[in-house]
Amino acid sequence: MSTKPKLALYWAASCGGCEIAVLDIKEKILDVDAFFDIVFWPVAVDFKVKDVEAMADGEIDLCLFNGAVRTSDNKYMAELLRRKSKILVAFGSCACEGCIPALSNTTTKKATMDWAFADSPSTVNPDRIMPQTRTETPVGVLELPEFWETVCSLDQVTDVDYFVPGCPPQAHQIWAVLETVIDIMENNKPLPPKGTILGAGEKTCCDECPRTREEKTIKGFVRIHEVIPDPDKCLLDQGIVCMGPATRSGCGGLCVSVGVPCRGCYGPAPNSKDQGTKMISALASVIDSDDPEEIDRILDGIVDPVGTFYRFSMAHATLGRVAVDAASGSSESEGGS
Amino acid sequence: MRKIEIDPITRLEGHGKIDIFLDDNGEVADCFFIVPELRGFEAFCVGRPVEDMPRITSRICGVCSEAHHIAAAKACDDIYHVEIPPTARKLRELMYNAFFVGDHTTHFYILGGPDFVMGPEAPPAERNILGMIHKLGVDTGKVVIGARAAAHAIVKILGGKTIHMVTSIPGGVTKGLTEEERLEVVEHAKQLLEFSKFTLQILDDVVLTNQEYLDLILSDTYTHRFHSMGTVDENGHVNFYDGLVRVVDTEGAEIVKYHPRDYLDHVAEHVEPWSYLKFPFLKAKGWTGFTDGVDSGVYRASPLSRLNAATGMATPLAQEQYERYFKTLTGDPTGNTPVHQTLATHWARVVELVYAAERTMELALDEEITNPDIRTIPTETPTEGIGSVEAPRGTLTHHYVTDERGVLQKVNLIVGTTNNHASISMSIKKAAQGLIHKGVDVTEGVLNKIEMAFRAYDPCFACATHSLPGQMPIVVRIRDVDGTVLSETTRD
Numbered sequence: 001m002s003t004k005p006k007l008a009l010y011w012a013a014s015c016g017g018c019e020i021a022v023l024d025i026k027e028k029i030l031d032v033d034a035f036f037d038i039v040f041w042p043v044a045v046d047f048k049v050k051d052v053e054a055m056a057d058g059e060i061d062l063c064l065f066n067g068a069v070r071t072s073d074n075k076y077m078a079e080l081l082r083r084k085s086k087i088l089v090a091f092g093s094c095a096c097e098g099c100i101p102a103l104s105n106t107t108t109k110k111a112t113m114d115w116a117f118a119d120s121p122s123t124v125n126p127d128r129i130m131p132q133t134r135t136e137t138p139v140g141v142l143e144l145p146e147f148w149e150t151v152c153s154l155d156q157v158t159d160v161d162y163f164v165p166g167c168p169p170q171a172h173q174i175w176a177v178l179e180t181v182i183d184i185m186e187n188n189k190p191l192p193p194k195g196t197i198l199g200a201g202e203k204t205c206c207d208e209c210p211r212t213r214e215e216k217t218i219k220g221f222v223r224i225h226e227v228i229p230d231p232d233k234c235l236l237d238q239g240i241v242c243m244g245p246a247t248r249s250g251c252g253g254l255c256v257s258v259g260v261p262c263r264g265c266y267g268p269a270p271n272s273k274d275q276g277t278k279m280i281s282a283l284a285s286v287i288d289s290d291d292p293e294e295i296d297r298i299l300d301g302i303v304d305p306v307g308t309f310y311r312f313s314m315a316h317a318t319l320g321r322v323a324v325d326a327a328s329g330s331s332e333s334e335g336g337s
Numbered sequence: 338m339r340k341i342e343i344d345p346i347t348r349l350e351g352h353g354k355i356d357i358f359l360d361d362n363g364e365v366a367d368c369f370f371i372v373p374e375l376r377g378f379e380a381f382c383v384g385r386p387v388e389d390m391p392r393i394t395s396r397i398c399g400v401c402s403e404a405h406h407i408a409a410a411k412a413c414d415d416i417y418h419v420e421i422p423p424t425a426r427k428l429r430e431l432m433y434n435a436f437f438v439g440d441h442t443t444h445f446y447i448l449g450g451p452d453f454v455m456g457p458e459a460p461p462a463e464r465n466i467l468g469m470i471h472k473l474g475v476d477t478g479k480v481v482i483g484a485r486a487a488a489h490a491i492v493k494i495l496g497g498k499t500i501h502m503v504t505s506i507p508g509g510v511t512k513g514l515t516e517e518e519r520l521e522v523v524e525h526a527k528q529l530l531e532f533s534k535f536t537l538q539i540l541d542d543v544v545l546t547n548q549e550y551l552d553l554i555l556s557d558t559y560t561h562r563f564h565s566m567g568t569v570d571e572n573g574h575v576n577f578y579d580g581l582v583r584v585v586d587t588e589g590a591e592i593v594k595y596h597p598r599d600y601l602d603h604v605a606e607h608v609e610p611w612s613y614l615k616f617p618f619l620k621a622k623g624w625t626g627f628t629d630g631v632d633s634g635v636y637r638a639s640p641l642s643r644l645n646a647a648t649g650m651a652t653p654l655a656q657e658q659y660e661r662y663f664k665t666l667t668g669d670p671t672g673n674t675p676v677h678q679t680l681a682t683h684w685a686r687v688v689e690l691v692y693a694a695e696r697t698m699e700l701a702l703d704e705e706i707t708n709p710d711i712r713t714i715p716t717e718t719p720t721e722g723i724g725s726v727e728a729p730r731g732t733l734t735h736h737y738v739t740d741e742r743g744v745l746q747k748v749n750l751i752v753g754t755t756n757n758h759a760s761i762s763m764s765i766k767k768a769a770q771g772l773i774h775k776g777v778d779v780t781e782g783v784l785n786k787i788e789m790a791f792r793a794y795d796p797c798f799a800c801a802t803h804s805l806p807g808q809m810p811i812v813v814r815i816r817d818v819d820g821t822v823l824s825e826t827t828r829d
Binding site: 014033 | 382744
């Protein structure tokens, strides 16, 4: 019986990018394999949920959980791994903030189903047959799970110890986190306070941006395809909406370094819970006008404020999800904030 | 009637389950491949600015984010009626081919390969990448890790990030290539070329020289006569980035060759109430149900079908391997006679890997590749646009309609794996029918051989359903008609 610390990695409703990001630590993955017993990692190893269920509570030393929570299966796995793990980490933007999947909270389940299965132009479905949770066939009953109206982050369904932000977390940050954990475990060092954000910085994305900032005075917004921005100047100074001021540092300023504005995948800036309101206050201080009408005109240049300011953090947005039409029969009962 | 449930299937990207129903004689009466997830990107992209679609839709799949990024960017170009500069096109194609090497590597070594290197009925604890590294040696493991790293390094140089790259926008790319960076790309490309030869050798050593595996590949259990779809260039050669979509029938005769913009004239999708995933079919044939043969509407879009739909490969070593592949499997090196053995898809994938590595090098050596002219500013009013690429798992189509500000009103996506939904379902059913009979002990190894029928497609149900839930182990329960569990087998 191995005495190595036990590591679990799991994906809920995610794109698989976090899994690839873990593999991107390259040959260091062999070091991880050497230090830990990998007891659960569905993408690469055939261990079973049943194996996890059979473990004692707290038997797993470290669990990195990626993906948002949208089905009862996701929730079951979140709760199971919480119970079995000493340390549960929300790994990546989906688990931390909802990420792109949580943009689904700007629409409804009914709208999603109607378009996908009846109204989209390639679909041939004159009888509007919708997927059913139970379908009788001549040989037997076929079953489908029901999926939730609302996309949740991990901490909205269970207790989380630490958070590793990013879409995906950058490989050097992943290794830094694992290296720290290995050091703590090997040398019996104290753990960081619960709730700590690991694998990221304590400033904003602007702090890592190689571009030069001046006093911002925005007279109007432009979109990225409409201009060839100056390669050295702050994108927001040039009127391109960049989420840098509202976003935690940690990625190394990747997008802004290749001429593309930040969209906020490392989550809210330190000391800020709501990324969107933080961005709005950042913009308010840089718009160069006192005339309400002109301010309106300037802000009109931002074509999708909600979907831009909360691009990665919709699950935690204080504004909540869009209203679900009661007549649609959709319900809000499955969980979520 | 008894029911065998395989829930969920494993060593693929995404979630699926298989329900097998046995009649009173212990034969397979029917078999359903069920996709139980839906995420609905189409609906929640409405209202978003179209220029952000390459960054939003990449999150459909973190494994092939490059495919969605590029298809979205091409749809954006089309929306704004803009021709991108030649260098921008080459930079996108360079990034895309480097990605293809990495992605095909992931499947060949991590998802599909263990079935062959370790054996289809090897214990599950060994039948994975770690078992393979132990068997083939740590040095081989490092070669594979190194090749993926080289591919990802090229993607990062050109895309800004290795996963969910950001540089393609309407009208071109935001990041060019300096001479210094180009030299770095050339070094990585050399490594990828060497690696493609290394992989050919592994394929030979492990599979092609093993008569048992050849018999398995050629067996009727893993054979279906479907039509074949793939994107071809002006010479009829396989192209991943751009071209016309060609479909040949089961005999190799052309059914249609169309511009991706006309996809709605040629492909439609059927809905079944028991799956969240639709079933695309050829409009020329109509939805004929789960049938194969020349009159069926079912087609494949995969490495196997791409080689069938093309008349050759555009690079020398890949062409040599294309001819060898067809000569071995059909006796006809021209490729005019289609290959229908599903498991041969693994081999076709390696032929494509060779092409992708050669094409990466060609583009890295292209004298235009460092030209700084990489953007065209759109001037026309955005309307409607369609972008298409060959994703590793099949033809990928993004179709957007916007308002005059370029804000999305409608989004329709037909992704690589979805094309193969009907053919995957049928491949699984045929494997089940070929392997499960009265008196056969349904072991974990037998179930894995059923799973090998879908694994050849390298399906990605993250893409197909725009969702990627967790995977669970196989649990097989045999029940009587009342639902009482008669026996249970678990994979361990």
